[in-house]
Amino acid sequence: MYDVHYHRPATLDDALNLLAGADDGKILSGGQTLLPTMKQHLAAPTDLVDVRRIPGMRGIKVEGGHLVIGAATTHAEVAGSAEVRQDIPSLASLASGIGDPAVRHMGTIGGSIANHDPAADYPSAVLALNGIVVTNRRQIAADDFFTGLFSTALEEGEIITAVRFAPPKRGAYAKFPNPASRYAMVGVYVADTASGVRVAVTGAGENGVFRHGALEAALGRSFTPAAVEGVATPAAGLLSDIHGDAAYRAHLVGVMAKRAVAAALG
Amino acid sequence: MADITVTVNGKAMRRSVPDHTLLSEFLRETLRLTGTHVGCDTSQCGACVVHVDGRAVKSCTTLAASVDGAAVTTIEGIASGSDLHPMQAAFNDHHGLQCGFCTPGMIMSGIDMVNRYKAEGRALTPDAIRHELEGNICRCTGYHNIVKAIEDAAGRMTSMATAAE
Ligand code: FES
Ligand code: FES
Helix, strand or coil, X not given: CCXXXXXXXXXXXXXXXXXXXXXXXXXXXXXXXXXXXXXXXXXXCCEEEXXXXXXXXXXXXXXXXXXXXXXXXXXXXXXXCHHHHHHCHHHHHHHCCCCCHHHHCCCEHHHHHHHCCCCCCXXXXXXXXXXXXXXXXXXXXXXXXXXXXXXXXXXXXXXXEEEEECCCCEEEEEEEECCCCCCEEEEEEEEEECCEEEEEEECCECCCCEECHHHHHHHHHCCCHHHHHCCCCCCCCECCECCECHHHHHHHHHHHHHHHHHHHCC | CEEEEEEECCEEEEEEEXXXXXXXXXXXXXXXXXXXXXXXXXXXXXXXXXXXXXXXXXXXXXXHHHHCCCEEECHHHCCECCECCHHHHHHHHCCCCCCCCCHXXXXXXXXXXXXXXXXXXXXXXXXXXHHHHHHCCCCCCCXXXXXXXXXXXXXXXXXXXXHHC
């Protein structure tokens, strides 16, 4: 790893000033993606601004019936939270399946969604649950947040502070992990929300996480695994790599969606 | 340079290291605690697992500067004198190692999973142990004896806790 200046600000304002003053500053939250990327010299920020100890960035609360998860809350904390298990069990279960136990002790929800890796699990939850990404400046609807592969609506000087979720009526996440890396080759999050059924697919899209309109319509008419069967997923726009081509992933989308709906129905 | 104050295996210490120093490098090269191994250096093998404030983490994917103020426990810090930790004893009794390269990480992950399952009142079944070992790779044993060792140690750790009460 190249040398870097590490900072651990005590306030959000200090963090913003440090980022503004750096040549190429990056936020360090869990570091489970950023540090390996830096070791491979695929990223070489001049400054790392560790936001984990800023008060209010970490922890889970219930506010007006919504779950508010601080950006620096770890996957293990989300998976183990009594509030999350109670209100959105599918989210707790998704968090309990990210990476491995040691990675879950470090990786954070804010880091995951800010990075928007096409194979990450959390983006599908935020999109399917119609979550709201809260930053130091504004609230961003999930539909506006993920803008493409490794890119989001976040601007310079903007830091995610929390993610808000309204509990759905029911929901579940099913993923097909790559047998070696365990990253999602396809992950499908199905949620029956106040604004209708939402289906988000991760691992498969060339542009990262996406909503599946045809599945949403079919499941809106009938929330059953059988409803998934009549819906074809076009291979266009899906990833092809040595692990599976686009047609294979398109097929997996249907299989995972079916499993997710069955799980949501319990 | 980062000035860090950490408690390593119960001993408070202060060191100054370059900001980009990994916790694994800090332990092995600065403190010469070479029991923590580095197998892959890419967050996959788990040979480098240590506990930070009681939680298992991959020290090859943690900056030393970021654990300032924390308590770090490594494989060197779990025995009491010449008495092995029950997890170490169980790995010995069940032949849970061959070359031993993965063992420090296996043992630190094993202790972490037993503690977590006990705290949550969940049963640590052989199946659960296999899932929990997702981030620890062993090239020698085929895992069977590792799973047996952790299962046995879970019983020993529970009875130790009960005996101490
Ligand atoms: S050396 Fe850290 S996970 Fe392999
Ligand atoms: S005992 Fe050799 S790698 Fe596990």
